[in-house]
Amino acid sequence: MSRIGKKAVELPGGVSASLDGQTIEVKGPKGARSFTATDDVTITIEENSVQVDPRGKSKRARQQWGMSRTMIANLVTGVTEGFKKELEIQGVGYRAAMQGNVLKLNLGLSHDVEIEAPEGITITAPKQTVIIVEGINDQQVGEVAANIRAWRKPEPYKGKGIRYKGEFVFRKEGKKK
Numbered sequence: 001m002s003r004i005g006k007k008a009v010e011l012p013g014g015v016s017a018s019l020d021g022q023t024i025e026v027k028g029p030k031g032a033r034s035f036t037a038t039d040d041v042t043i044t045i046e047e048n049s050v051q052v053d054p055r056g057k058s059k060r061a062r063q064q065w066g067m068s069r070t071m072i073a074n075l076v077t078g079v080t081e082g083f084k085k086e087l088e089i090q091g092v093g094y095r096a097a098m099q100g101n102v103l104k105l106n107l108g109l110s111h112d113v114e115i116e117a118p119e120g121i122t123i124t125a126p127k128q129t130v131i132i133v134e135g136i137n138d139q140q141v142g143e144v145a146a147n148i149r150a151w152r153k154p155e156p157y158k159g160k161g162i163r164y165k166g167e168f169v170f171r172k173e174g175k176k177k
Contacts, residue, residue, distance in 0.1 A: 005065035008049040009073045012080055017045050024050065024072060028079025030136050031120075035071045040064040043072075078136035085145035087131040091160035094152070095128035103131065107152045107162075115148060131162075 011017055015028040024043055025034040037043055040061040042053045052069040054061040077083070089096055095106050103123050105113040117123040121135040121144050131148060135141045145164070154161035156172040163169060 003066075005052055005054070005062075005069045007069070008046070008051045009069060009076055011048050011050065011076060015076060015080060017050055017076075019043060019045050024075070026072070026075040026079055028076070030079050030082050033075045033078055033136060035068075035075055037068045037071075038064050041068045043068070074138050078138060082134055082136050083138045083141045085133045085141055086165035087133070087145060087148060087162050088165055089129045089131070089162050090154070091152075091158075094160065094162075096125045096131050097128065098123065098125045103148070105148075105151060113151050115144075118144065 011026075015026060017024060017026050019025075022039065022043070023034055023036045024045075025032060037052075040055055040058070041064050042055055044051045044053070050072050052065060052072065054065040089105075089107075091108065093106060093108060097104050101117050103115045103117065103125065105115070107113060115123070118140065120137060121133060121140060123144070124132045124134070126132065133141050133145045133148070135144075149162045149164070152161040154163045154167070154169040156170055157174055159169050159171060
């Protein structure tokens, strides 16, 4: 039994949901998002909540039950609060700056790295060592943040690189004489 799938997804004020077959569309103050569920689950919309139930007792139906409920909950969170990832830059000479819609990174490479913010994603650099990625799509926000981090992952000896805020980097001791 899915413990996640049993809970109904509450729709806060200002958020509306509409169902068209297996596709649910959620509209809120930050925008609109939709999700198409598989035929293994049944989605029903009551007054202020969305309920997801499995069709049958197969393993796939139970898997899709919890996953579909979580996807719908992410739609509601995205259109109300949005998603946010914060990155920190550590290292001498490493810095970030925004120029219009383009993030410019100086990461000790022979060239500056330029990353253009995709549609629906907002990238800001309030300080030279902090990057904030925001948007209504959790998957897209995570992917953009991961692509930025991939340019200079934190290394274990000096801890230099781009890391998520609060990420612990296991440090190694250097070579001994």
